[in-house]
Every structure is written in structure tokens, then in C-alpha cells.
Amino acid sequence: MGRKKGEQRARVVTALDQLRHQIGLALGAARNARTGAEHELAQRRLEQEVVRTGLERAVADPELAARMTTPAMAGVVERLATVRDRFYADWADGPRRLRELVATSAPGPAGAPPGEWLGRIGTDPGLSSPELWRIGDSTVDIGGGQSFDVAVPLLDASHLAITSAPNTRVTVDALVESLLMRVLSTFEPGAVKVHLWDIGQLTGVLPHFYALTRTSAVTVHDPTRLADLLDDFAGHIRRIHGYTMQAGHPSLRAMRAATGKRLEPWRVGVLYGNGEDLQPEQIRDIKRVASGALEAGMSLILVDVPTMLDGAVENVHVTAERTAVTSMTGPDLAVRLDPPLPASQVTAAAGRLAEALVAKQGGPRTFGDLLPTEFGTESSAVELRAPVGFHEGEPVDVVIGDATPHALIGGPSGSGKTNFLYALLGSLCARYSPNELSLYLLDFKEGVSFAGLAPGRKEESWLPHARLVGVNVNTDREFGLALLRFLTDELRRRSAAAKQHEVTTLSELRQQDPAGHWPRIVAVVDEFQYLFGERDSVTALATSLLEDVARRGRSQGIHLILASQDIAGIEAFWGKPAVFEQCTLRIAMPKARRVLAEANQAAVAAPRWHAVVNHESGIGHGNSLAHVPDASSGGVFPALQRELWQRYGSTSVPRLFDGAHAPVLAESSAYTALSRSDRPRAIVGQSIDVADTAHAVELSAAPGRNLAVLGTGQRDAVSVLDSAVRSVARQCAPGDVEFALACLVEQCTPAVTALSDELSSGGHKAEVVTTDTLTDLVTAWAGQESTARRILVAYGVDAALPTLEAKEPGKSSGLDHLRALLKHGPARGVHVLGWWRSVARLKDTLGFGGTDDIGAWAALDVQGNELSTLAAGQVVHWSPRPDRALFFDRTTLSAPEIVVPFRREEDSDD
Template sequence: MRSRVSVLAAARQDVAAARGLVRAAQAEADEARIETRRRYDLIRAAHDACLVALTDARETARDEIFDRFHHEAAARAATLGRLASACAPGPAGAAWPAWRPSPAGRTGLLRIGTITVDEDGPAVPALVPLLGNAHLEITGVPSTADGLISGLLLRALGSLHPGDLRLWVYDPDRLGGSLAGFAPLAPAGILTSVGPGGLTAMLDELVEQVRRINETVLAGRYATLAGIPGRRPEPWRVAVLLGDAQDLGPAQRAQLDRLVRTGVACGVHLIARDIPLGAHPDVERLRLDGREATCDTAGVLPVRLDPPPPAEQVSAVCRDLADALTAGPPPARLEDVLPREIWRECSATALTAPLGVGPDGLPIEVSLGDDPPHALIGGPSGSGKTNLIYAWLGALTSRYSPAELALYLLDFKEGVSFARFAPSPRDPSWLPHVRLAGVNVNDDREFGLALLRHLSAELQRRARAAKRCEAGKLAELRAEDPDGEWPRIVAVIDEFQVLLGGRDAVSSEAASLLEDLARRGRSQGIHLVLASQDVTGIEALWGRPGLVAQFTLRIALPKARRILAETNLAADVIPRHHAVINPDSGAPDANRIARLPDAGDRRTWRTLQERLWRARPATLAPPRLFDGDAVPVFTPDPGDHGPRAALGERIDVEARPAWVAMDRAPGRNLAVIGTRGEEAVAILTSAALSLAATPGARFSVACPDPAVAALLGPLRAALPSASFHVGDTVPTLFAQVAADLSGPHYLLGLALDARSQSSGGTRRSPIPSPDDPLRTILEQGPERRVHVLGWWRSVSRLRDDLGGLAARYDPIGAWVALDVHGADLAPLSPVPGGPAWFPRPRRALCFDRSTDRVPQVIIPYAAAGR
């Protein structure tokens, strides 16, 4: 029993111990759960913190990536914008609000709208190729397509120089109304509108242009017209076809296919709306959908089309272009024909210099030598002959020194075109090469004849020197005589037809001299440059085909007539500031078109002239300037040459005085005839001033007519010690002189014919008596050194004072005629019927029986004190 109790107690103790262990284990488990929970909470908190940190990190990273993306997108857009500006500069790519025409002479791609590369990024210009690159095929709503085409054409026109783009428009539905804003270009010749029946002719013409350019311009040397260096030799050509493919026939389709294949290389382009151009690499396709479009260049990116340009802007630009084309392209610069260094060329074989620039921008040179030897310049009034001559002279004188080139310049226009080459009060410089310049000589054909005589004498001198040296041409003469002065001579005669226009001795002799100089001058380095508005009607050239044939270098300005060959019409189509240069007598195949520089600007020319003038040799004398409007002033000659009277200036190259010797020979008296009293007194005054140098000379002045006594002022100033007799004292003077013929004594008379007139102007005695004192002095005085220098107002009155109708004119050894016609001078002249003389202001006809074969024209000197 006890054992059972013990066992039970022991069991109970074991159970109690087990329960304690269980409770301890539960307590440990509870603590473990609590610790696990705490740790889980810590982990959860850490996890949550990590999630927050990761979320923040993700957000931050996303923002950085987003910023970086947008930065790169903006950079790409800016790059694309710069590329677009480079590919479509200025008016080719500017938006319409800021668009202005700016003819840079080139165009690349053309803007049609914008492309958005990124949804939130900036837009960049959308460009398509055209000139020099592609044809355009456009499909879509016609009104939208026409606005697109209008913008393309305006951008192309605004990017090029006027005339560098020619347009054809085929619009069978609206007959040109779709592009009406371009209509002002039609009168200027750069827009051709074609109706329904004109498509075939238009395509044929464009195909012919492609053929011509391939054969004559590209000529196997260049692959494309755009690849030719320098200025384009041909304009761009664009044909706009606004139609339907069903409108084309088989022949038209074939021509269109030819243009698609070959046009781009030759600068001929097509813009076709709703007309397929076929599959070809040169075709750029644009597909319009509302205000958006896709094109081959942009790929899948949609293009937001620009609005069409304002109609008034299109019209204004086209009007300005038409006006510019009508006015012609601007001239070249004078610097384009000048060398970098002056006077580096030798003229032994020829004179060569550029006259302008060609279509390619390169200088076009002309030569004067053995072939061609002479030049003929033609062009109507205002076409630029004077400017052309200036440019040519500038190019020549800057290349050849005065020892290599001598110039003789003559202008028969009423102007002073060549006066700038001589010194003046405004400008003391002169062109060193000029030996003579004649201006305002339209009434002095005698001066042109004097120039030709001077050149003929120079030709003879050179021919004699060449004969001595056994030289056949100037280059050989210069080689044999290197110390001689043998420059090439260029004589420029503007409006030369004035010189040859009369039927008289002047024209006949001038034509003969011109022909001789033209025929023989080439070998001796004498070259003629004749300029004229027209050679029609130059009677002196009739029957002289050999003269014009010598002028093989022909230069025709716009609208020139009869300068080139009859079949050569190039001068009819060239614009202003251009010339046709033809070295083969005007044959069409020898044409070269030159754009001339603007050499007429006085400031530009003065800069060049002063540069040449400073470089001139110190011993070089200024040129002789003959001005037909100037009145020469007498300068006494201190030389010992015996008594002689200066009457005026000869019309010749040397500007020599016209002298009359007052020696002891019979008839050494002078008669001035005419009614121009002031000029008569001026002639007597210069004669008296020159005779005043005679030792012991005495002067008496007689004026029978008190009405002209007011003209005595110049004589009183020139001869303060002379005795003056007016009116009733004149007979006494004549009687005293006739009674005592002792010299040297010079009797100057004004209106001597008034001696035999009453106060009413009627003759008192038709014929003076044989013992008239004046007749005695005239007949007997010269042998005793008493000479009469008198003024009679007509030949008939002089005749009466000499003895009437049967009188001999032997006592008058020299005479000067003012306003007296040639026929009236027949009794005094060696020319049967009288000289061919028509009175002119400030000119006189002079004849000295002892020295002259025929009368000569002189310019009376200005009266002393005037």
C-alpha cells in the first residue's frame, strides 16, 4: 500500500516537475514569440523603409532619366534646326512672318512646314529638295497643293538673282488662276503660262533645252549643271504641271518621262500635282492629308504644312523681280577688270585686257594687235558706250605704262566725256597715257581731220623707221630699236559718223585717212576704236567696204544696229550693262556676252587715275585738251621771228597760233570781214599784241563809224600808247599816213567801210578815187613797213574800197572771214566758187595767200581784258 502511495507521490512529483518544465518551456516559447515578433516588426519596418527608399530612388532616377531625355531631345532639335538653316538658308527656310527675299545666288532644300521630333519637344523645319536635286510629285487636295507649290516657287525666286529661274505653268482647269500671284513675271519673260493646247509644245521645248545643255554646256566635261564651278551658265528651269494624268497623251507621257530621267542634271525640274512622274530616284513624293503631309525626305514623321504665303506678298515680290529684270542685272565692279599690280604688261605684240566678266564670272579679254587690229562699238543713245570706253581704258592703262600705250581720244557728242583725263582746276591729275583729248567737237570736224592727219604722219614716221630696220611689224621694230619710243597707239573716236557725215572736203579726206590708217596701221601699232549709235546713213562709207572690213572686233551694246552681222541678233536680247564681244566681224558663232563694270562713277575713276598719275614718269607732260566750247587766250611769243600777227588758234593737234607775216612783201595787209564786231576786234587785238614786239613799232587806230566806237575797249587796253581816231578825224589820219609811209607802222581800222557812207547808211561815193589815202596805204605801205589791219563788214564793201567791180584784191594778202558764207568769199579764195564754209559761232575762216593752199578754220582769241 505504502509503495503504491510512494509511487503515486513520486509520480505526482514528476508530473509537477513536468508541468514546471512545460510552463518554463511555454514561458521560453512566449519570450521567443515575443522576440520573433519584435524582430519581424523590425524587419517589416526595415522592409517598409527599403520600399520607401527604393520608391524614392526610383522616382529620383526616373526624373533624372526624364530630364536627360528632354535635354538630349532639345539638343537634337537644335542640331536639326542648325542643319535645316544650313541646308535652307535665308528665304529658302525662313518662316513666312520673317520671310524676306535675299538673292544669294544659290538654293538647297526648300521649307514646306515643320516636323515635331518629340511630342513635347520643339519643331524643326521640314525640307524637300528641288533645284539641282529632284522633281516633286504632289498628291492631295488641289487647293492645299497649290498653296504648297506657291510657297516653294516664292522661296526659290527669293533665293536667286533675278532671271536665274524660269517658270512654265500648265494649268488647264483654271488657266493660270491657281498661281495668279506670279503673273507679273510674264512681261519680264521668266514666266510662261500654258493652256490646254500648249502642253506638247512646252514639253518639247524643255526636252530641247535638256538636249542643248547636254551637248553645248555639259559637253561631256561635267555630270550636272550644278557641278560647274563659278556662276551658272544657264538659269534654273521649273515646269509646274497642274493637271490630271488622264490629260496626257502617249507622246506627252514619253516627253515627260525623258524630262524625269534627264532633267535634274541639266537644271530642268518638274513640279507635278496629281500627275504621276513614275518610279525614279530623282522624284520626291509628297502626300497631303489636310494640313499634314508625308514625304520621302521626312520618312514616317508627319509634316505640319506651313500656310501658303500671302497673295499680296507673292505679287509684290514678283513685281520687284520683274522691275529688276527690266532694269537689267547690276553692272560688274571696275575692280573686276583691274590687275593687282599696275604696268606689268608689254605691248610689243598686242594690247590685251578684260572688258567685263562672262556668265561664269571669269574675265572676258579683248585684244588689239595684228588680228583683230581695230574695233567698232555700237549702241543707241543711253546704252552705255561711254561707260564701256571708260572700262576698257581703265583695264588698258592699268596694265600698260605710258611707254607702252598712247591714247588719242575724241568725242563728237555735245559733252565732255574725255575731259576727266586731262588736268582741270577741280582735279590736277590726268591719265598719263593720254596725249590728246578732244571734247565738245561736234561742230569742229576739222579737229577730227587734224587728228587723223597727225596719226597719218606718225604712221609714215614709223614706216620709215621700220624700213631702215628691215622690220615688218611693231614687235620687230621695237626689237631692232629698243631705245626708241614706239608705244602702241589707240585712237578712240566717239560718234565718228559726225566726222564723215558731210559731203565736203573734210569728210572725203577723213574717210581716205581712216581707210589708210585702218589698212596699214596694224603693222605699225596704230589701232582705231570707232564708236557710234548706228552706221546706217554714213554716206562717206558708201563705196568703201574695205574700211569697215578692217574693224573685225565688233562690240555691240543692247539694241545696237548694223554692228554685228545681219544674221546676228544677239544684241537684241542682252540686258543693260552687257555687251556682245565678237572678234570675227560679227559672225554669230564668235559671240561672247560680257557683263560690263560700272566705270562711270567719278569717285571710283578718280581713285584709279590718281594712282596711275602718281606713278607717271617725272618728265611726262600733261595731255593736250581741245575743248570746242573754250575760247583760247593769246600768249605773246618772245621768240625772234620777225613781225607777224596772231589771228587765232588753229584747229589742230599742236594748238598752234595762226600767224600772218607782216614783212615788206606786197599785199601784206589783213582784212577781217563780217558783222560780228566783237570777234573782229578780238582778232585785231591779238594781232596788235603780237606785233607790239616789233622794235620801234607804232600803232594807229581808226574808227570811221562812231556807232562802233564802244568796241575799242580791248584795243585801248592792249595799246595804251597808240593814237585813236574816231569819226571825222579818220580822213586826216589816213592822209597823214599816206603822205609819210615810214614804218614800222600798223594801222588798225574798225568798220573801215563806213568812210564812204552817209549818216543814214547810204553810199556817198560808190568807188573811192584812185588817190584815196587808204588805197595808197594798202598798195604801197607794206613795202615800207606800213600795214593795214582792218575790219570790213562785207566782201562787197571791201571790194568797193579797193576800186569797185573791176578791182583786184592783191593788196589784201591775208583775210579772216567771220559770218560770211563761202560763196561770198569766191573773189578772195583760191577755191573756185568759194570755200565750203558755213559760218559758226566763235569760228573764223583764215587764208594767207603766201602760205596756205586752201583756207583754214581758226578759233579767234579772247579779246584782251575780257
């Protein structure tokens, strides 16, 4: 037992000895490592001090020299000498390369001496900006000292933060003035706009620029309204970002490069502080502006504004008169700032720049200035963009696309709304061909604003882009409804094509289906509030359709332009803001109400012949004031129209619907397109539709294929029957049809005679029947078979009822035979086209057999409540209108529809 314990003790002692030995080794290694680290740290500290002081000056410093000569530090001097020699060998040509770099990156006024450019007018159109802008020079202690140019980035690239030392405000002003004058002198007038704000000065900011403050090139802002200025900056940035990103570009710079157009001037915001902290919300707004400004073509120059900006910022600390330290050169190099520009020369140069800008802006612009040098070269795949006016000589564009799909235009009578529409249409049509743009134009007010855009008696040309022109439709609200139905159908067609090609936008569809015809459609509805003027089914359906088109049209290239004198009273949209929310493009004429946002009163102060163009749903920051040239006076727009017509005249002729003039049958495409048919169609009247179509009754063998014209209006009744007979005759060969024209009202004699003569001249058999012979005719036709089709046209059937009712005992009366003819005639090729002067008299004629034998009817001056029994019992909403009829054919229509009776050529428009 004792021996076992002894062995255990020996093992413990041995393990402890080994542990002490390992600990000793570790402590020794740690001491050695610490000594090495302390030695290396001493070397690094000495190296840092020598580098900061400079090797030559360090040798002359007794303390540093003593440390450098110790054996432990010998390697430091050797290493630094090697690095210096290598650096000098590499950097010997550095200053020259820097000078070349600045010369290349800062061409012209951006880097040249002032004597070469100060007082001269820039010619650069502003498609791109120099990368650097000279502020001074610096020297590197190499070979006796070599200098190089110092420049900073600015436009599109960086903000600039300047801080000053005490008593250096003059130097700071000279630096800012020199930079701004270089920028303004590089580009053509108007390419750069400068905003000056000084917390301590009301008007004395950079006084040598005073001449420019009278133009748009330089604006001095109220020192007490920094929040308003920053809001304007933020709104501008949002607007630029909106349309650049919508067009697929990350920045305004990228968009300029892609399109080859400047699009927007650069903006430089110079904010002078006093070194004290601003309010927290002001600092927040400055940072917010700075974060998105560069992509929007805006740079900030902050002077003594203590804040750290997000994004690219270059810092310049003015340390003394004409001396500064910059982040471009680092803290160890002093920059000698360029001398101040001669005050008198700056003042004179500013005056010349101001004069050049005023001269460039010129006097009042004309409609011709809106037009491009080459017509029809633009693509509408992404958007429609066209200038509509000018502000200080620069064009103001209207953009219609995915971001701003629909427009709302408002202005009281005489404010220039019609002139604006002409300026917009002309500018668009000059830039886009009819394959890129299709127009549907509707004017509800009593006028002919758009009538000249379709071929007429005075002008043979038409606007090739127009597919539909509707004027004087204030009483034909159904025509507006028809346009909305058409747009909905077209939207459905485009959506189906987009789904087939697995795309979501028009631009993508055009890429995937280049052979398809997919122009952007713009529907202009002037005085659109008339469409919603009644609380009826038309208003309800129009509201629903308009909301659908407004919501879904943006992605399929279908755009609405809704114009009105006053939109305040449109009850149809109360509580339904869907349409107005989609109208992100707002154009307000002088004194317009409820078009812009409620707090935006820009239209109140707008002068005559101007318009406020706003792509931001009417919010104030989106305002652009445009002087709109005269586009509507005699000969201005027609000259452009003729030129476009000569270029694109082979395109289809637009459909003209004039609510104030009745159509002529011979001029209707529905009539001219008729050809020979075994089932002729009797045309009743023109449809109120986008297409030039007509309602007609097919005279087939089906029961009820007869037509009744109802009402006391003789002229319209005669016109309806005249159109029906002429259209049937056009579809039948001579000998295939017999007409019996029963003139039962004396006043119809001239019209009946004229129609009979025309039918006879066309080779058709036409017999004129009187009241006395009508009974014999219907008796004969009711009992005879005929190989030819027979048409009985009866003018004023109710006038002959006493005669038709007479009968001999045991025989059927003429009325009985007429009823048999109505019931059984169509199956034997016999049809009745008759005029009854009231619904009651038609029912007297039909007797107790019901109304099934009259399958189609056209009502004139008959109230809707009298027609329910003739319309399958449905409620008929109809109030008689001049020169209009309500038509129903139970085989083709689910509800009665309004038609326009064709005017007989013998009748005058009066």
C-alpha cells in the same frame, strides 16, 4: 667541111652540158633555200604561238609541246627561254618604275586614290596640266605577278576614244565620271569647262554632276543639235588659234608657258554615241574639231562614236564590268578599271565645286577689279590686252593688236557705251605706261565725255596717256579730219623707220630700234558718224584717210576705236567695206544694231550693263558676254586718273580742244611761245588741228602783207583784231612799233580803249584815231618814212568811207592815201589790219586795183560764194558758223582753212 661541122657540134654540146650543170646547181640551191625558209617560217610561227600563249602554258599544251620537242624546233625553245630570262631580268623592276612614273605624271587628284581628294576644292591655277590621268591598274605575270598603275593622257596631250561591249554602259559612265571628277578637282574652279552630249539622252548625262550644270563648269547640250555644238567648238578653236599664232605661239599650252597666265580655261567635250555611224557631215566636223582642238586647249572624249580621229588619240575598249583593253598597255594586258566613285560622294563633291565656283565668281564686280595689282608693267610690243568685264567671275579681255587691229563699238543711247569706253581706257592705262600707249580721244556728240581726261578748272590732274582730247566737235568735222591727217603722217613716219630698219611690224621695229619712242597709238572716235554727215569734201577726204589708216595701221601699231549709236546710215561707207572689214574687234552693247554679223543676234538678248565682245568680225562663235563694272559714275575713274597722274605726271599735258568754248589768247601755246622777231606774226585764230597751233599773218615787207576781217559779227571781228595786235606787240620791243587804233564804229570804243591802255602799259606807242582824224593819219603815214614799224588797226573801215572819199580839188583823198598805204606800206614797214562789214565794201575800198593788196583775210558771217575772188578764183565751200572764221593767206595756204577766233578776256563765254 665535115670536120668543121663536127667541131661546131661539139662546142654546142659542151655549152649545153655546162648550162644543164648550172641549172642543176641553181635548182638545188633554190630547193635548199626553200627548205631553209620553210624551216625558219615554221620556227617563227611556233615562236609566235608560244609568245602569244606563254612559255609555261605552251609546255603544258600537248600539241605545242610536241612541236617544241622536235629536233628542228629545239632552237626556238632555247631562244625564247633566253629572251624571257633577259626580259625578266630587265623588267623585274618595271612595275615599280611604272608606278613611280604615274605618281610623277599624275600628281594629286590626277592619280591619287579618291579618298585623298574627292570632295575637296582644287587650288591649281591651271598654268599646266598633269601629263597622265589614272583609270585603273594591270598585272604582269612576273614572279607571281606584279601590278602597275594605268593612266591615260588627256588635257593638252590627247583625245580619248572609248568603246563598250554590250551591257557595259554603267562601267563606261563610271570611267568617264571618274576622269572628269579628277580633272575638275585638280584645278581651281573655273579652270575647266565640260560639255556633255549624248545622242540618246536629253538631260540624264552623268546625273551626279547635276549641281555643276547650274554653273559654267558643266554644260549639257541638246542631243538633236550636234551640228551647233561642233560649230561652237570649231569657232572656239579658230578664235584660240587666231590669237595664239598671232602672238607667235604654236598652241595655247605654249602661250601659257611663255606668259605665265592661264588666258583660257581647258575645255573637255564628251560625246556619247550609240555605236552607230553618224551622218557623214557630222563625222567630218568631229574630225575637223579634233585636228585642231589640242592646240586650243580642248580635248574630246568619244564614247561609242565610230570614227578614226586625226592626231593623238588614246583608245579604251571596255570588255566587261571593270575590265578594259587600252592602247597605252597593248592588247595583251587586261586593265582593271577603278571602282565607280561612290554616287553620294560624287553628288556632294559636285555641289561643293559648284558652290566654290559661284563664290569665286562672286557678286557684281567693281571697276577696281579690272585693275592690276601693279600699274604700268605690261609691254605693248606685240599687243594691248586688258579685261573690260567679267563673265561668271572670269575676266573678259579685249585684245588690240595685229590680229584685231581696230574696234567697232555700237549701242543706242543709254546702253552703256560711254561706261564701256571708260572701263576699257582705265584697264589699258593701268597696265601700260604712257611710253607704251598713247591715246587720242575725240567725241563728236554734244557732251563732255572725255573732257575730264584733260586738266580743267575742277580737276588739276589729267590722264597721262592722253595726247589729245577733243569734245563737242559735232560742228567741227574738220577736227576729225585733222586727227586722221595726223595719224596718216605718223603712219608715214613709222613706215619710213620700219623700212630703214628692214622690218614690217611694230614689235620688230621696237626690237631693232630700242632707243626710239614707238608706243601703240589708240585713237577713240565717239559718234564717228558725224564725221561723214555731209556729202562734201570733208566726208570724201575723211573716208579716204580712214580707209588708209585702217588698212595700214595694224602693222605700225596705230589702232582705231570707232563708236556710234547707230552705224546703219553712214552713206560714206556704202560699197566701201574696207574700214569695217578691218574692224575685226566688235563690241555690241544691248540692243545694238549692225555691229555684229547679220545672223548674230547676241546683242538683242544682252542684259543691261553687259557687252558682247567679239574678236571674230562679229561672227557668232567669237561672242563673249561681259558684265561691265561701273566706270563712269562720279569719282570712280577720276580716282584712277589721279593715281596715274601722280605716277606719270611729268609727261606732256594733253591738248584739249573744246568746240563749245572759245580759246583765250593768253592761254594759247602759240601765243606764249612768241618771242622778239623782225618779222612779227599777227595771230588770227586757233587752228583746228591736233597740235595747239594758230593761224597767223607774217607782217613782212612783201606786197599784200595786210589783213582784212570780213563780216558783220562785231564781237568776232574785234576778237580777231585784238589777237593780231596783242601778238604783234609781244614780238616787238617798246619803241619798235607804233599802233594807230582807228575806232570807226562807236560800239567798238570800249574794246579799242582797253587795247590802247594795255599797249601803253607795255611801253608801246598806241594812238586812238577817230573818223575825223583818220584822213590826216593815213595821209601822214602814206607820205612819211619812219624807223619804227607802224600798224594801222581800223575797226569798221567801210563806216569811214564817206569821210575818206572827201577831197579838195587837186588833192588826193584820204581813200587814195589808204589805198597807197595798202599797196606800198608793207615795203616800208606799214601794215593795215582792218575790219570791213562786207566783201563788197572791201572791194569799194580797194577800187579797181584788184584784191592783191589784201594778202590775208578772215571771213565771219560771209557766204563762200562771195569769197572766190579773194581766194585766187577757187570755189570756197563755206557756210558761216558761230564762233568760227574762214582764214586764207595766199602765201602759206593752198585753200582757206577754218579758225577759232580767240575770245577777249573781257568778253564772257556767252
